[in-house]
Amino acid sequence: MSVGETASGGRRKPRIALMGEFSAGKSTLSNLLMGQRPLPEKVTATRLSPVWISHGTRAPYRVDVDGSKEPVTLADLENIPVEQTRNIRLFLEADILEVCDLIDFPGISDPNMSSSVWERMLPEVDAVIWCTHATQAWRQSESAVWEDMPQAVRENSILLITRFDKLNTEKDRSRVVKRVTRETQGQFGAIFPVSLLQAIQAGEDYDLWDASGAGPFTAHLIDVIERLTALTARTELPLYNMANLSDIPAPVAAPVLPRRVQRASDSGRSARDRAPSDPTTDDPMSSVDRVLRSS
Ligand SMILES: Nc1nc2c(ncn2[C@@H]2O[C@H](COP(=O)(O)OP(=O)(O)OP(=O)(O)O)[C@@H](O)[C@H]2O)c(=O)[nH]1
Numbered sequence: 001m002s003v004g005e006t007a008s009g010g011r012r013k014p015r016i017a018l019m020g021e022f023s024a025g026k027s028t029l030s031n032l033l034m035g036q037r038p039l040p041e042k043v044t045a046t047r048l049s050p051v052w053i054s055h056g057t058r059a060p061y062r063v064d065v066d067g068s069k070e071p072v073t074l075a076d077l078e079n080i081p082v083e084q085t086r087n088i089r090l091f092l093e094a095d096i097l098e099v100c101d102l103i104d105f106p107g108i109s110d111p112n113m114s115s116s117v118w119e120r121m122l123p124e125v126d127a128v129i130w131c132t133h134a135t136q137a138w139r140q141s142e143s144a145v146w147e148d149m150p151q152a153v154r155e156n157s158i159l160l161i162t163r164f165d166k167l168n169t170e171k172d173r174s175r176v177v178k179r180v181t182r183e184t185q186g187q188f189g190a191i192f193p194v195s196l197l198q199a200i201q202a203g204e205d206y207d208l209w210d211a212s213g214a215g216p217f218t219a220h221l222i223d224v225i226e227r228l229t230a231l232t233a234r235t236e237l238p239l240y241n242m243a244n245l246s247d248i249p250a251p252v253a254a255p256v257l258p259r260r261v262q263r264a265s266d267s268g269r270s271a272r273d274r275a276p277s278d279p280t281t282d283d284p285m286s287s288v289d290r291v292l293r294s295s
């Protein structure tokens with residue numbers, strides 16, 4: 001699929017990539033946001049092409065580097081030839097996919113995989129949720145990749161310090177957040193520490209959900225999607241292809257936001273009214289979905 005082309009033929013949705021080092025929690029996060037677990041979450045690095053996930057019921061397929069398409073099965077994702085595959089297209093009926101596409105990237109510095117496997121997908125991207133391991137946060141390899149990211153993408157991106165439960169003392173936690181904040185100054189729209197493990201375990205417990213970091217993060221994510229929706233209404237070209245947001249043509253008319261992307265706070269309901277969900281039950285409503293629904 002070429003840059004700017006939409007799966008449905010309609011106006012395209014913002015495309016949010018999940019990026020970072022291997023095992024940082026990219027696939028776990030994609031699954032958490034979708035409230036379903038189609039992507040493998042592995043202790044060891046997975047060798048998987050970028051998985052571009054959109055709303056719908058179409059059968060999955062792979063897009064070869066030459067542009068040809070071929071049906072694939074979910075159970076067989078890990079046997080798809082990585083170097084020859086541009087991306088895997090997956091269609092699911094998760095609520096979050098009604099307002100954005102998610103692209104689950106492979107780890108950035110897998111020695112067994114050429115970086116072109118993920119680099120060739122970058123021009124499709126509007127924003128990134130970058131997952132960095134709390135115990136080795138913001139390595140040189142991560143900062144090197146981020147340095148090359150256009151400002152238009154950076155300012156709409158979120159840095160998630162994942163696996164935060166692996167830091168045992170308050171002193172360690174505060175030190176990591178301070179250092180990463182200092183080292184990435186001005187390079188992300190926002191930074192959040194999060195334990196995806198605790199977010200999954202939180203179930204319907206709001207206090208645990210907020211304490212995991214997932215509450216503040218998902219509230220911010222809704223703001224980002226709202227902003228991106230306004231931007232992508234003005235251009236078919238993904239923001240990666242813009243040096244600056246000022247390159248986007250001015251709006252002809254104020255974009256009309258889908259109801260689901262309206263701020264949750266507009267409804268006058270507090271975060272406490274919005275229940276997180278447990279992706280371990282096959283409930284298709286993820287935490288973000290519920291926040292969107294409550295608007
Ligand atoms: N303790 C803890 N484990 C986590 C957390 N997030 C993810 N994990 C675990 O880390 C492992 C790797 O997670 P994935 O989601 O597969 O990581 P990934 O970034 O997609 O990894 P690759 O696709 O291989 O690059 C899995 O075993 C997850 O359960 C977290 O916040 N805390």
Ligand SMILES: [Mg+2]
Nearest residue numbers: 026027040046
């Ligand atoms: Mg993964």
